[in-house]
Amino acid sequence: MRTHLDCFPCFIRQALEAARMATEDEGYHRKVLSRVLEKLPDISLDLYPPQVGAILHAIVREVADNGDPYHDVKGKYNRIGMELYPQLKKLVVGSEDPLRVAVELAVLGNIIDFGVVNSNFDLEGALGELQNITFAVDDYQQFKTALNDVRTVLYLGDNAGEIVFDRILIEEILTQWDLNMTFVVKQNPIINDATMEDARFVGITDLVRVIPNGAKLPAPATVLDECSDEVNRLFRSSDLIISKGQGNFEVLEEQAGNIFFLLKAKCPVIADYLGVKEGDLLIKSLKKGQEGMVCTG
Amino acid sequence: MRTHLDCFPCFIRQALEAARMATEDEGYHRKVLSRVLEKLPDISLDLYPPQVGAILHAIVREVADNGDPYHDVKGKYNRIGMELYPQLKKLVVGSEDPLRVAVELAVLGNIIDFGVVNSNFDLEGALGELQNITFAVDDYQQFKTALNDVRTVLYLGDNAGEIVFDRILIEEILTQWDLNMTFVVKQNPIINDATMEDARFVGITDLVRVIPNGAKLPAPATVLDECSDEVNRLFRSSDLIISKGQGNFEVLEEQAGNIFFLLKAKCPVIADYLGVKEGDLLIKSLKKGQEGMVCTG
Numbered sequence: 001m002r003t004h005l006d007c008f009p010c011f012i013r014q015a016l017e018a019a020r021m022a023t024e025d026e027g028y029h030r031k032v033l034s035r036v037l038e039k040l041p042d043i044s045l046d047l048y049p050p051q052v053g054a055i056l057h058a059i060v061r062e063v064a065d066n067g068d069p070y071h072d073v074k075g076k077y078n079r080i081g082m083e084l085y086p087q088l089k090k091l092v093v094g095s096e097d098p099l100r101v102a103v104e105l106a107v108l109g110n111i112i113d114f115g116v117v118n119s120n121f122d123l124e125g126a127l128g129e130l131q132n133i134t135f136a137v138d139d140y141q142q143f144k145t146a147l148n149d150v151r152t153v154l155y156l157g158d159n160a161g162e163i164v165f166d167r168i169l170i171e172e173i174l175t176q177w178d179l180n181m182t183f184v185v186k187q188n189p190i191i192n193d194a195t196m197e198d199a200r201f202v203g204i205t206d207l208v209r210v211i212p213n214g215a216k217l218p219a220p221a222t223v224l225d226e227c228s229d230e231v232n233r234l235f236r237s238s239d240l241i242i243s244k245g246q247g248n249f250e251v252l253e254e255q256a257g258n259i260f261f262l263l264k265a266k267c268p269v270i271a272d273y274l275g276v277k278e279g280d281l282l283i284k285s286l287k288k289g290q291e292g293m294v295c296t297g
Numbered sequence: 298m299r300t301h302l303d304c305f306p307c308f309i310r311q312a313l314e315a316a317r318m319a320t321e322d323e324g325y326h327r328k329v330l331s332r333v334l335e336k337l338p339d340i341s342l343d344l345y346p347p348q349v350g351a352i353l354h355a356i357v358r359e360v361a362d363n364g365d366p367y368h369d370v371k372g373k374y375n376r377i378g379m380e381l382y383p384q385l386k387k388l389v390v391g392s393e394d395p396l397r398v399a400v401e402l403a404v405l406g407n408i409i410d411f412g413v414v415n416s417n418f419d420l421e422g423a424l425g426e427l428q429n430i431t432f433a434v435d436d437y438q439q440f441k442t443a444l445n446d447v448r449t450v451l452y453l454g455d456n457a458g459e460i461v462f463d464r465i466l467i468e469e470i471l472t473q474w475d476l477n478m479t480f481v482v483k484q485n486p487i488i489n490d491a492t493m494e495d496a497r498f499v500g501i502t503d504l505v506r507v508i509p510n511g512a513k514l515p516a517p518a519t520v521l522d523e524c525s526d527e528v529n530r531l532f533r534s535s536d537l538i539i540s541k542g543q544g545n546f547e548v549l550e551e552q553a554g555n556i557f558f559l560l561k562a563k564c565p566v567i568a569d570y571l572g573v574k575e576g577d578l579l580i581k582s583l584k585k586g587q588e589g590m591v592c593t594g
């Protein structure tokens with residue numbers, strides 16, 4: 001999904017939020033805002049929204065001289081996630097279909113995001129409602145079936161904190177299937193996206209191979225043109241791709257591949273694009289058909 | 298209340314909404330957005346938000362070559378209001394305290410606003426809940442008492458459609474009190490704000506003297522520095538001022554005067570400023586004390 005004019009107010013809001021995260025100096029906030037406002041008229045609508053985010057967050061970092069404004073908050077949500085981990089594991093192991101619950105948790109984990117409106121979230125409340133959870137698009141059965149036929153899986157992570165939930169899904173997949181998985185984190189910090197440090201902290205590095213995406217200009221998504229040759233090779237060659245979060249959907253839904261998108265639709269623009277309501281949760285399969293992309297969701 | 302950095306995303310959103318109201322040409326929408334983005338870094342935070350709105354909407358009008366993009370929608374909501382009028386009158390006349398219901402309706406009418414987020418509103422639903430309505434600040438008793446002691450009232454209108462509800466409050470005040478009232482509308486069209494045409498359509502011109510505010514640069518509020526000498530004189534000399542809507546509150550709450558603000562707090566910035574929740578309704582008295590302004594709300 002390319003950038004819409006409706007994304008522009010949100011770009012401003014995100015930049016302001018990041019500026020405030022980086023420093024308490026209101027002069028800097030104004031300076032960041034002005035620089036962002038000056039930059040936006042030049043933005044091509046052919047860019048994906050996370051690419052615009054990359055440009056704007058680079059301005060925040062430069063003006064505020066803070067390379068990772070979200071570092072502390074990422075650590076905080078990793079710790080919260082790890083405290084919840086035993087309870088989450090029990091939910092999965094004690095269920096009739098452990099993979100189903102693990103997938104649900106992985107999508108629920110996507111509510112941990114500080115790059116969008118209403119970043120306050122009630123995780124424990126959400127967990128309490130796990131039994132009533134519904135997905136606006138639910139391609140879970142296809143996902144489960146697909147796992148029987150694949151040998152290599154590429155798992156594109158999203159946010160710190162959220163990756164505790166990814167860990168649980170990874171553990172459940174590795175328990176039931178013998179396959180080779182690679183987990184991708186961001187090369188450099190961007191908003192609350194998970195980096196190698198986060199993957200290590202929550203123990204994903206002990207389960208599967210974890211690689212940074214190689215992108216020099218950090219974007220809150222897997223922008224293939226910016227990623228390393230290795231990530232591009234794995235993206236093309238893996239039998240199945242698990243893509244977490246809205247940003248990855250935005251930049252990858254036009255790509256060919258056997259991709260399952262696990263995400264929450266966090267803004268009106270993406271909800272409209274997906275034909276769902278804002279806030280809806282999705283397990284969405286996109287497969288490369290012989291005549292191009294076939295959306296099975 | 299002066300402009301906050303948090304207002305900037307909303308300025309962009311409003312300009313885009315107005316551009317779309319003015320023309321369907323997406324090239325124009327982008328051009329409006331770019332011009333607005335270029336203008337915003339120069340905006341002084343000492344301006345009131347409606348003054349910034351005035352500057353941005355002037356850009357929309359200029360680029361889209363449409364002096365009154367909201368003309369049709371204003372007519373529509375005037376007509377809806379007038380269709381509801383008999384039912385609203387019955388609610389007022391049949392109640393134990395008709396003034397109270399008329400004031401409640403006047404505040405409820407303020408939910409008709411296309412300049413803010415979530416402009417879709419459920420007016421009939423809101424009317425149904427009239428009996429359960431609560432005000433976060435409720436200076437109604439002071440308002441009622443004040444009317445016993447005043448001879449001249451200045452009523453600052455807000456939006457088209459909403460002024461049907463103002464008409465009902467005006468009628469109720471004139472039924473119970475013998476006083477001299479002047480109703481102020483905008484000189485020139487801005488968003489969905491009421492002009493002389495709207496006051497005439499809903500019949501306020503038959504009840505009291507209606508004057509345009511005289512502002513050459515139309516703002517969605519009564520910016521006194523821009524208004525005619527007559528409006529300024531009436532503002533200083535009237536015994537009581539009824540001020541409708543958030544915009545008028547933003548530009549007038551620093552002014553001395555016996556002012557009652559009837560409004561819905563429509564954004565997080567104003568809600569925070571007022572110490573209420575977004576969406577809260579208020580009947581708020583602000584009086585000039587001997588030692589400066591005394592907020593009695």
